């Protein structure tokens with residue numbers, strides 16, 4: 084494990100080039116402190132780490148949450164930690180450098196809770212097709228991720244579960260003859 088150049092304690096999350104031409108390998112916390120000093124902003128006390136939320140039927144979802152100071156804004160990123168290392172839910176928010184960071188974190192938590200309670204897919208059982216996954220209400224929201232099994236096509240993550248493009252295609256067979264719209268959003272955007 085590579086350790087952060089400043090604290091020599093945390094794992095390296097980001098490589099930063101400084102104005103003096105130095106190349107630093109930093110953890111998020113040291114990156115944030117350095118960026119805040121450079122940008123002249125104060126950071127509220129925040130603990131990067133593991134947070135737990137309760138979802139549908141009392142299921143526990145564990146997220147690693149990091150505060151991230153970007154040159155243009157402040158963000159929080161929450162990545163679900165799954166038992167089998169598969170991609171789970173991922174939630175992010177971002178606002179201006181002078182935003183209220185506590186309010187932004189509340190926004191992240193509200194978005195996490197909304198995300199882990201919403202489902203776009205359901206299991207359908209019928210005598211002709213048997214058991215299969217279908218789209219619940221004619222719409223699906225998810226994200227694209229790199230697929231190491233197939234570098235030429237991204238995988239899709241819906242309801243916190245990974246699917247191949249082919250698997251998504253099979254869910255769409257009931258919509259032959261229909262139109263569709265595919266629109267791309269930033270991870271920090273709100274979709275409805």
Ligand SMILES: [Zn+2]
Pocket residue numbers: 087088089090091092093109110111112113114
């Ligand atoms: Zn550090």
